[in-house]
Amino acid sequence: MKRFIKKDGMHRRLEGWPLLFTILVTISILIGGIVEFLPLALVPSTVHKIESVEPFTPLELAGRDIYIREGCNNCHSQMVRPFRHELERYGEYGKPGETVYERPFLWGSKRTGPDLARVGGKYPHLWHVRHMEDPRSTSPNSIMPPYDWLLRKDATLSDLPTKLRTLKALGTPYSQDEIDNAVALAEAQAQEIADEVAAQGGPDGLADKEITALVAFLQRLGTDIQQAPDATTAEAASTKETEDALAAEGDAP
Amino acid sequence: MSTLSVSSSAARQERPSQVELFTYDEQIVRLFVLATIIWGFVGMLVGVIIALQLPFPEANLGEYLTFGRLRPLHTNAVIFAFAGNAIFAAIYYSTQRLCKARMYSDLMSRIHFWGWQAIIVSAAITLPLGMTTSKEYAELEWPIDIAITLVWLVFAFNFFATLRRRRERHMYVALWFYIATIITVAVLHVGNSLALPVSFMKSYPIYAGVQDALVQWWYGHNAVAFFLTTPFLGLMYYFLPKAANRPVFSYRLSIIHFWSLVFIYIWAGPHHLNYTALPEWATTLGMVFSVMLWMPSWGGMINGLFTLRGAWHKLRDSAVLKMFVVGITFYGMSTFEGPLLSVKSVNALSHYTDWTIGHVHSGALGWNGFMTFGMIYWLVPRLWRTRMWSDKMANTHFWIGTIGILLYVLAMYTSGITQGLMWRAFDEAGRLMYPDFMETVVQIKPMYWVRLIGGTLYLGGVILMMINVWKTIKTAPKRLPDPAFAVPKRASAPSDGEQEVATA
Numbered sequence A: 001m002k003r004f005i006k007k008d009g010m011h012r013r014l015e016g017w018p019l020l021f022t023i024l025v026t027i028s029i030l031i032g033g034i035v036e037f038l039p040l041a042l043v044p045s046t047v048h049k050i051e052s053v054e055p056f057t058p059l060e061l062a063g064r065d066i067y068i069r070e071g072c073n074n075c076h077s078q079m080v081r082p083f084r085h086e087l088e089r090y091g092e093y094g095k096p097g098e099t100v101y102e103r104p105f106l107w108g109s110k111r112t113g114p115d116l117a118r119v120g121g122k123y124p125h126l127w128h129v130r131h132m133e134d135p136r137s138t139s140p141n142s143i144m145p146p147y148d149w150l151l152r153k154d155a156t157l158s159d160l161p162t163k164l165r166t167l168k169a170l171g172t173p174y175s176q177d178e179i180d181n182a183v184a185l186a187e188a189q190a191q192e193i194a195d196e197v198a199a200q201g202g203p204d205g206l207a208d209k210e211i212t213a214l215v216a217f218l219q220r221l222g223t224d225i226q227q228a229p230d231a232t233t234a235e236a237a238s239t240k241e242t243e244d245a246l247a248a249e250g251d252a253p
Numbered sequence B: 001m002s003t004l005s006v007s008s009s010a011a012r013q014e015r016p017s018q019v020e021l022f023t024y025d026e027q028i029v030r031l032f033v034l035a036t037i038i039w040g041f042v043g044m045l046v047g048v049i050i051a052l053q054l055p056f057p058e059a060n061l062g063e064y065l066t067f068g069r070l071r072p073l074h075t076n077a078v079i080f081a082f083a084g085n086a087i088f089a090a091i092y093y094s095t096q097r098l099c100k101a102r103m104y105s106d107l108m109s110r111i112h113f114w115g116w117q118a119i120i121v122s123a124a125i126t127l128p129l130g131m132t133t134s135k136e137y138a139e140l141e142w143p144i145d146i147a148i149t150l151v152w153l154v155f156a157f158n159f160f161a162t163l164r165r166r167r168e169r170h171m172y173v174a175l176w177f178y179i180a181t182i183i184t185v186a187v188l189h190v191g192n193s194l195a196l197p198v199s200f201m202k203s204y205p206i207y208a209g210v211q212d213a214l215v216q217w218w219y220g221h222n223a224v225a226f227f228l229t230t231p232f233l234g235l236m237y238y239f240l241p242k243a244a245n246r247p248v249f250s251y252r253l254s255i256i257h258f259w260s261l262v263f264i265y266i267w268a269g270p271h272h273l274n275y276t277a278l279p280e281w282a283t284t285l286g287m288v289f290s291v292m293l294w295m296p297s298w299g300g301m302i303n304g305l306f307t308l309r310g311a312w313h314k315l316r317d318s319a320v321l322k323m324f325v326v327g328i329t330f331y332g333m334s335t336f337e338g339p340l341l342s343v344k345s346v347n348a349l350s351h352y353t354d355w356t357i358g359h360v361h362s363g364a365l366g367w368n369g370f371m372t373f374g375m376i377y378w379l380v381p382r383l384w385r386t387r388m389w390s391d392k393m394a395n396t397h398f399w400i401g402t403i404g405i406l407l408y409v410l411a412m413y414t415s416g417i418t419q420g421l422m423w424r425a426f427d428e429a430g431r432l433m434y435p436d437f438m439e440t441v442v443q444i445k446p447m448y449w450v451r452l453i454g455g456t457l458y459l460g461g462v463i464l465m466m467i468n469v470w471k472t473i474k475t476a477p478k479r480l481p482d483p484a485f486a487v488p489k490r491a492s493a494p495s496d497g498e499q500e501v502a503t504a
């Protein structure tokens, strides 16, 4: 070591060889990333499959892309941590197997607003419509921005076949049928939601609006896991850290 | 002026046939300095706007200017436009001098400069339009990502070709940090941006879920490490000894902390994903390496602060040194806080809260901001060959900036810890004490206002700097020829990098 760093030691020589220096730097910075990423990429068992988790429907996908466009992830997380207070507040904690169709992941890093990973089914469709139009109408004092234009702008559905095809190329198991009929599938689901909104006393004619796609996406969040209590508990048992975290939490005042 | 003394000593040994003449490209440095100031103002103005939008949602003005779209604009503008242009100014100024060579290609330097500004402008247009990948600090869509890659390659080629043509045998420590920056940013950017396009401004990443999260925070954390830390350490190693007229404290320390920093930083990414669906071994690895990072980080701080040994009295009259000292101190504080936040039990409280925001801005405003301002106040009179228009104004900038940072971070620590504690509080019956999320929001609103005041003060300091620099430039001579030097051919006297800066 001393030989290496002394005033005219080996490192001094190295300082005269930019190419070698650069190669050594490159090796140093590659090691950590490779060690951490390769197991996740190569070992399939690192992500437990959960049977009930399915790809997003075309309409939900359109809604998800609106969520991304509006940057909702800057205020909302979608990843419940395994602490008792988070389970009580939001519901089941996040499992790796749930995320396999998330491109990109939307876990977020900041909760200016509440976590949304389990918001599906928490409110009626109409609540979301009203809330997105003016958050302070449903949640007094809310600091969430209003998104009233979502109720006016037509949703773009024509690009859904391309989107599904791209995702399929990346590994999401959409069938050729779904890809070909993506627009029709989306329109049918949108009509259902819009009818329900109208039946709940909300505005008419939202079927082709962006808000409907967004609501479809929000209502989907967390619902896959609810259908599969077995998968959930089986995996929970295998995660020792989770148990520890929950235990520690339980003791805390 | 060190460079002049170098040239005159060279001139003394001069024999006509054995002399090489060369110049430094200073115009490119002037361009980057001006871009730093302008984008700094823009980026922080957007910061103040989003700081206002949080306690006062009425400030969300229509579709294109909501918080969700402006926040990425803020982060991209301050990181890549403000800090980015600042480190390019530092690199173009110091690399030429440390290599005793002009940049390899003026054209490449220009392509780098204008290409980078075009990228920033395209970010400023596309982000409010909602064209985003949603990945933090990597929001720009694929065509812009490709442009970034190309411009970065031009920059890298120009830099390494300059290294090849250097007239100084040994590379000074600042150059090591620049090398690490250029290589790693390229690897990170390409690795994290891999995606399949759907349309001109939309793509889906090749990674999904857990993998995407890991790659994103491998990138995200090391954007902090290799965009906001290593180049600024290089900046520190060059400009601080210059401004203090003292050699760097310890050559050995710089070797040790350089290599350990470069090696360890990469591992720390998973500390952004504690307790998420990422496998436990990965987050534990991230935590352990983050704690280890404390040492090499403080190695840099110590090397910086101790460089001022015996020169502390100079702080009194030098806004440059004052800024450097506060900057390095904040570097020390945020790199102490960072490892602390990585510890799982602390992260359980701090994650998702404003504590993170406090940590970010103690690094960003204190370290990146103040090192940049110090460099600008040191460079501007030299680049424009005149005196700073007002030293008093520079001092005022220092003080209101410092007060601004303190208000900002103290407000965020208070609100972050308040949030963290309220979210986890249970009452006697074992139910959530504050089940309604709005209760915490209402509780921390006052802190958002305090942060706004702090941020506005800080921005006020930047405005003072703009005025000061503007007035200074107006007093500059009309013609600013590139400084010219003559050195004996094959200048092979092995000069000591450390002393090069110190004694020159």
Ligand code: HEM
Pocket: A074, A109, A110, A112, B044, B045, B047, B048, B050, B051, B052, B071, B074, B075, B078, B079, B083, B136, B356, B357, B360, B361, B364, B365, B368, B369, B451, B452, B454, B455, B456, B458, B459
């Ligand atoms: C006038 C000065 C500034 C103000 C008022 C300001 C304000 C803000 C605000 C309000 C946020 C959003 C926080 C939230 O979501 O709760 C933010 C985020 C951020 N700012 Fe600033 N900022 C300023 C300067 C800077 C500078 C100079 C930098 C970097 C060099 C910076 C880097 C960031 C980063 C990286 C984030 C994202 C943090 C995260 O995702 O955790 N800011 N800023």
Ligand code: HEM
Pocket: A109, B136, B224, B228, B229, B268, B271, B272, B273, B290, B291, B293, B294, B297, B331, B334, B335, B336, B337, B338, B339, B340, B341, B342, B343, B347, B350, B351, B352, B356, B359, B360, B363, B364, B367, B368
């Ligand atoms: C030893 C050095 C450091 C370590 C170990 C460290 C660690 C951390 C940790 C644990 C977080 C919180 C992650 C979370 O809970 O979401 C964080 C966030 C952050 N840190 Fe540091 N930090 C260090 C130095 C710095 C410095 C010097 C800067 C800036 C100039 C910085 C900028 C950031 C940013 C921008 C974030 C927010 C990321 C996001 O969520 O968007 N860090 N850091």
